[in-house]
Amino acid sequence: MSKNRQLKQAKVQEIKEKMEKAEAVVLADYQGLTVEEDTQLRKNFREAGVEYKIYKNTLVALAAKELGIEGLEQYLKGPVSIAMSYDDATAPARILNDFAKDHKKLELKAGLVQGTVYDETKIKEVASIPPKEVLIAKLLGSLKAPMSNFVYLLNAIKEKNESAESAE
Structure with missing residues (x-):
């Protein structure tokens, strides 16, 4: 060859x-x-x-x-x-x-x-x-948003209960 x-x-x-x-x-x-x-x-x-x-x-x-x-x-x-x-x-x-x-x-x-x-x-x-890093960041952001909203809701309920208890 x-x-x-x-x-x-x-x-x-x-x-x-x-x-x-x-x-x-x-x-x-x-x-x-x-x-x-x-x-x-x-x-x-x-x-x-x-x-x-x-x-x-x-x-x-x-x-x-x-x-x-x-x-x-x-x-x-x-x-x-x-x-x-x-x-x-x-x-x-x-x-x-x-x-x-x-x-x-x-x-x-x-x-x-x-x-x-x-x-x-x-x-x-x-x-x-978009690049992989951007897609991962978007995914994590979309996963985080519902959890954050749930935490804010729980916190609002807690504050409402505390303010109702202090009013009594």
């Missing part, structure tokens, strides 16, 4: 392992971004714990095929960058979508979220979902 083929197989294996672990994989067309813009985008990804790579489309297509992922190869045309998150399924889409609002050269293409392939429209919907 040639050295080149071994290198390609190793790269396909690397991509496959990363895609398997990732909660979300988002594809974007990055052509036309300046070096400064690309540096800023990479910084945004690093801060969010998202891995951002550029692989050959054929190698990504092979890795997807080996994983049994269908429908992703149609988006692997032209220059494609890949953002992968292992914790937050919405982070890559959210960061790319926010960045694309100010940088028209960047275009979301598609994505893979928890094993399901989504087109550009669906990925933009995923991007609108």
Whole structure:
């Protein structure tokens, strides 16, 4: 086996392992971004714990095929960058979508979220979902509200009874 083929197989294996672990994989067309813009985008990804790579489309297509992922190869045309998150399924889409609002050269293409392939429209919907921490805070807030109201009610009853006893 040639050295080149071994290198390609190793790269396909690397991509496959990363895609398997990732909660979300988002594809974007990055052509036309300046070096400064690309540096800023990479910084945004690093801060969010998202891995951002550029692989050959054929190698990504092979890795997807080996994983049994269908429908992703149609988006692997032209220059494609890949953002992968292992914790937050919405982070890559959210960061790319926010960045694309100010940088028209960047275009979301598609994505893979928890094993399901989504087109550009669906990925933009995923991007609108708040981060996990915000969702947890909202959930805790909604759980806390009824309990707080119940405590206020009990306290009001107690104060009413105390004021009725002191009036007697």
